[in-house]
Amino acid sequence: MKIQSRILILSEEQKMIRESALRLLDEEFPFSVRQKLSKSETGFDAEHWKLFAEMGWLGINLPETLGGLGGSLVDASLIYQQMGRTLVRSPYLTTLTGLKALTHFTNGSGHTDTLKQVVSGNRMLTCGLSETENPGHPAQTRLEENKDQWRLNGCKRLVPWAGQSDDIIISAIQKGEHYLLIVNANSPGVRKLPYRMYDGSRTADIEFSNVEITENCILGAISKADIQKLLDIETAMMCMEASACMWAIQDQTLEFMKTREQFGQPLSTLQALQHRIVDVYVKCQLAQSMAEDAILAAESICNNSDSDFRNTKRISAAKAFIGEAGRFVGKEGIQLHGGIGMTDDMPIGHYFKRLTTFDRLNGDASWHRRRFSG
Amino acid sequence: MTDFPDIKAFQSSVRQYIKQNLPDELRKLVIQEKMDIPRDLQRQWHRILQKKGWGCPSWPMEYGGPGWNDMQHFVFEREIALGDAPRSMVYGVGMLAPTIMKYGSEAQKQEILPRIQNADHFWCQGFSEPGAGSDLASLKTRAELDGNEYVINGSKMWTSEGHIADRMFGLFRTDSSGKKQYGITFLTLNMDAPGVEVHTIETYDGAGREINQVFFRDVRIPVTNRVGEEHQGWSIAKYLLSLERFGTAEVSRSMRTLQKIKNLARRNKLNDFDFDARLTRAEISLRAVELTEYRMLFGEEPAGAEASLLKLKGTEIQNEILELFHDAVGNYALIDARDDTSVDNLPENLPEAGYIAQAHFNFRKTEIYAGSSEVQKNIIAKAVLGI
Structure with missing residues (x-):
């Protein structure tokens, strides 16, 4: 047996995070609103997203220097937990994952503008790491160099909220190595096949054909x-x-x-x-x-x-x-x-x-x- | 975060001590899941632990216990289980003693506690009766006041270790005029008093001598053997039974059994993917019970009646794991190990075949005793969910 600190004991501050999240979500998302959103075009509305940003929820895990709250993963999980309790569907989780991926490399330098816009709710970010139903299955989407120009080809399946996103972080393979890229979702050659899911959230398959990738969008190699x-x-x-x-x-x-x-x-x-x-x-x-x-x-x-x-x-x-x-x-x-x-x-x-x-x-x-x- | 800085050092000292001092003969019986561990061996082990002051792990210091916090007690019990040491003497050490500390007179404390601590007296529990199982409060065995004595008539059922016990504590009917919970009195008695007869109940698994029916015919005991007030024994019994709530999940024992199955499966269940899947599922379920036990013991809100779920799920998963063990042994687990010739003929590399079937059959009891699974569900429904 490993004796370790392995019980979640919340600080007073964390309890406040949890309770204020529940209060706000309860007020903003009564069942009737959730039903309406789930049947709407985008599945979510911009005003609610702004509210999440104002609450600091989008940047909860980012350092204060990047406009975040410097909170822990547990802090973030307390908010997301309440979204489970109130059954609120939104791009919240995939946004957090996207921000984590972005800051995985040198704290997101070179993309601070994007970061700040995402945290303030002005830009939508998502993250597509899987191509099959096996998480972490090797990427088949290829990054290729052709006459000093990077090109992207392949397909990412069921990327959460990709249809509603401005930027997508994906993994791609080049000469046997995995890279993370940030791709503008409206670039030429990006085709979105959006789906509405049974749980009310939105998703999309994303096809890339010969999408031009600038050096700056290659975040780096990732294991x-x-x-x-x-x-x-x-x-x-x-x-x-x-x-x-x-x-x-x-x-x-x-x-x-x-x-x-x-x-x-x-x-x-x-x-x-x-x-x-x-x-x-x-x-x-x-x-x-x-x-x-x-x-x-x-x-x-x-x-x-x-x-x-x-x-x-x-x-x-x-x-x-x-x-x-x-x-x-x-x-x-x-x-x-x-x-x-x-x-x-x-x-x-x-x-x-x-x-x-x-x-x-x-x-x-x-x-x-x-x-x-x- | 709760931190226990010295706990690792404590844990390894317990592990070390068990390893160095647990007699081989006893270790073997425990590995074989034997329930009828001879009295002498139990006493010997208790005294080995008592040398370190560990014989009565739950006792506070003022009564000569180690005065451990919950975490130390928890770690101790886990090491006992993982080290193939026997369960502690539950009736005297674990149940009666804390009850006496809370409800007993000064004279009773002086008389009873040191003899438990030194393993001079073995105790058994007289609660269930032929007509009072899950519905314990309907018990009928009478104790009638006659001068300075109670006269007991009737019988107690499922009395574990009744045949090796020196003393019994139990619940007796002193008044049947009111509500059934009223008129029950908590008494202790000497098992060799005239009129006490112990009959072994044979169980289908052939576990040897484990449970008994105890008959009382005009057994006379002094009034001073009464614990607490007359007719008020039910609340004492409830307290006593609440002491059992955590240990009965037997999570640590199940963890040990899982280790054994994994070792065995490496030689006996190669490439059996269905078996592997069942084993993994059981391991994950056990982990869920383990983490919940941990959370209920050491988390923010200490559990009350919620702990019933530990007994409920702990014993369910315990039996699932024993069934897997039985399957892992294969068809030699079907040999009746009570037959000496059969045992002698068993393959040498499959010692588990000598005991697993009996353990598997015997442990069905854990979902029945100490409040059956269905009783635990009733408790949760009423006390936790309020329905």
Whole structure:
């Protein structure tokens, strides 16, 4: 056993971050607004994004010199967790990942303008690191030099919010080495195939044909391990979000069971149903422990430049567990609601769609189990 | 962040001490998951630990315990499990003693605690009855006041170690006029008092002598053996049972079993991808219980009834892991290891075949005893979810 500091204990300041995030999201995103946004053209609106910027949420992990708040990964995860609880879909997470990728190289120098514009909410950034469903699968998108001119060819699949983004950070391969590039999404030769996802978020396949790349847009060579680190950090953030989704399902289902009467009594008095909601509660507790462990592991990845195999395993264990537990809780939540759980007007089904999405993205439960045991 | 700066040094000193002082004979029985560890061996081990002042790990210093904080206690129990040392003497050390410290008279403390500490007296627990299992408060074994004595009639069931115990603590019916939780009295008695008879209950796994039914016919005990007030034993029992909440998850034991399965699977389950997948899934589930136990013990909000989920999930995963162990051993795990000839003929490189089936069958009990899984769910529903 490794005895280590491995419980998430929040400072007073962190509790305030969490509570103010919940308060604001609750006010700004009542269910009716979320429903409207999810059916809108872009899936999100600029005013809300501005608000996130004003709150300092976009630059939460950046140093103050770059207009950020200098907060920790845990700080950021507390905000994203509340977006899970309130089921707010936005490019928030992919923006944070993009900023991390950008600052991975010499603190983003040469791109400080872009950084500042992203942090202030004036420019949209996303990040496409995967080309297949296996996270960290070697990039096939090629960066080629032709007569002193760099050209990009290939395709990135399901890049979150790419249709709404001004810049996209991607990985590409050149002579067997991986590079990170920042590509203007409106450059000639960039073709976007946007999709609307079942959980209300937006995504797009991005095709690059002979896209001209200036030297300045090549951020630098990056190892596969470092790409994996960026994905691991993002995955840990997602675990915190999913755990909060699960608790929301638990709370809403329990409340429903207390008020819904059948056979002359509330559902909550029937033992068969009591035991099912207890199973949901237990999964929520276990998932929370795993999520907190994952974010602590991710924070220690952020703080140490060395890759620590144990930390990646902690994150994979969490992702695999929460992936399955989340889908279980979602299905139980719908079942315990009965017919009303099938309606679009009840939040419960929307939480289930989000948790299903969670399980698939950044490697599904099977993939992470294999990685954990490997 | 909670930090425990000296904990690593403490951990290695415990590990070292176990390694150097645990008798081989005992280690072997523990590895084999034997439940009927002879009294002499249990006593010997307790006294080895007691030499370091570790025999009663949960006791405060004023009663001669080590006065450990929760973290030290937690680490100690883990090292005990990972080092293949036996569980501590749960009925006396873990359950009765803290109850006496809280509810006992001065005379009872003087009389009972030193004898537990020195392993002079082995204790057993008389709670369940033939008609009172999960519904413990419906117990009927009577204790009638007659002058300065109680006269006990009836029987207690599932009494672990009843056959090697010197003393029993238990719950007895002194009044049946009111609510069933009222009129229960907490008493202690001498197992060789006239009228006490112990009958072994054989279990389907053939675990040897482990549980018993204890019969009482006009057993007379002095009134001074009563702990707390007459008729008020239920709240004492609830306190006593709450002491069990964390240990019953047996996370550390399951971690040890997983190590053993991995070692075995390396030779016996090569290229069995389905088995590997099941093992990984179990390992991740155990990790979830482990982290939750840790969070409930040392996190910001200490757990109350929430801890029921540890017993619920801990024993579920424990049995899943033992089933995997049984599968990893393969078909030799089907040989009845109670038969001497069969055991002698088992392949030498598969010692696990000699015990795993019995452990696998025997440990079904953990999801039943100390509040069955269904009772734990009722507790969570009522005390945590408020339904």
